[in-house]
Amino acid sequence: MLRVAVPNKGALSEAASEMLSEAGYSTRRGSKTLVHQDEVNGVEFFYLRPRDIAVYVGSGILDAGITGRDLLLESKAEAQEVVGLGFGASRFFYAGVTGSYSSPTQLEGARIATSFPNLVDADLQARGIDAKTVQLDGAIEVSIQLGVADAIADVVETGSTLRAAGLETFGDPLLESEAVLIQRDGAAETIGVLRRRLESVMVARQYVLVDYNIEERLLPEALGLTPGLESPTISPLQETGWVAARVMVESKEVNNVMDRLYAVGARAILVTNIGACRI
Ligand SMILES: Nc1ncnc2c1ncn2[C@@H]1O[C@H](COP(=O)(O)OP(=O)(O)OP(=O)(O)O)[C@@H](O)[C@H]1O
Numbered sequence: 154m155l156r157v158a159v160p161n162k163g164a165l166s167e168a169a170s171e172m173l174s175e176a177g178y179s180t181r182r183g184s185k186t187l188v189h190q191d192e193v194n195g196v197e198f199f200y201l202r203p204r205d206i207a208v209y210v211g212s213g214i215l216d217a218g219i220t221g222r223d224l225l226l227e228s229k230a231e232a233q234e235v236v237g238l239g240f241g242a243s244r245f246f247y248a249g250v251t252g253s254y255s256s257p258t259q260l261e262g263a264r265i266a267t268s269f270p271n272l273v274d275a276d277l278q279a280r281g282i283d284a285k286t287v288q289l290d291g292a293i294e295v296s297i298q299l300g301v302a303d304a305i306a307d308v309v310e311t312g313s314t315l316r317a318a319g320l321e322t323f324g325d326p327l328l329e330s331e332a333v334l335i336q337r338d339g340a341a342e343t344i345g346v347l348r349r350r351l352e353s354v355m356v357a358r359q360y361v362l363v364d365y366n367i368e369e370r371l372l373p374e375a376l377g378l379t380p381g382l383e384s385p386t387i388s389p390l391q392e393t394g395w396v397a398a399r400v401m402v403e404s405k406e407v408n409n410v411m412d413r414l415y416a417v418g419a420r421a422i423l424v425t426n427i428g429a430c431r432i
Pocket residue numbers: 162163164165203204220221222223224241242243291308309310311330331
């Protein structure tokens with residue numbers, strides 16, 4: 154059986170299980186279950202702390218896992234990122250009391266609280282800054298007020314936790330993160346089906362199918378607007394000189410594309426959601 158790690162709780166847990174379920178895998182029934190076998194698909198799922206997942210996969214005990222890119226890099230584990238999964242996006246920033254810092258260069262000699270000490274040490278070293286990291290488990294934002302740190306480095310999603318603590322980010326993000334599929338060394342083939350299924354969920358989420366009828370002479374202009382993912386499907390219509398086109402279009406663009414298709418002369422423009430696919 155393929156052995157795959159899934160976040161058991163926290164920010165990535167629900168979305169990861171939802172994605173696996175959309176990919177046709179059976180997932181655990183209750184939040185206390187830590188091992189679940191999907192006999193039909195030959196996969197054994199292990200529900201682990203997202204922070205530990207890269208360690209299990211990197212050491213070769215598990216074949217693959219879903220975790221955050223930031224957690225993978227922090228772990229220094231020898232697991233490889235296979236593909237970004239399009240959820241759990243976050244950015245990793247330095248932050249300080251509003252107005253206190255404007256650039257990471259001012260961190261010389263500072264105490265920086267974080268739960269990602271390896272990421273921060275690597276960044277400080279790259280900048281040639283001598284500062285001390287203070288490792289904390291969570292609720293990092295309160296550490297400055299409590300006097301154990303001068304600045305923090307933490308995950309920011311909406312920024313509301315920072316604002317509530319009277320803090321602001323400074324400098325560019327150290328890292329842009331999202332949930333990623335990771336694999337152990339040499340597992341590329343073993344996890345081929347899992348990877349394709351997850352990639353297909355992303356495509357199904359991101360794209361819709363658009364059908365339209367158009368006069369053949371106007372087709373090149375319409376296809377300029379809808380080139381499709383690989384190549385559009387064109388079929389003849391009974392009415393001479395007319396064809397039907399079927400193409401995939403990014404969901405977020407679809408209304409704009411429909412307006413422009415109509416203006417070019419396309420008619421009977423239909424949009425259909427994609428339930429599942431294999432590209
Ligand atoms: N709003 C968010 N808060 C925290 N993590 C987020 C958020 N959005 C995305 N993430 C990502 O989720 C992962 C962290 O997940 P989680 O918070 O479950 O781990 P943790 O902080 O180690 O555990 P916990 O907070 O349960 O002690 C990271 O990859 C992070 O980038």
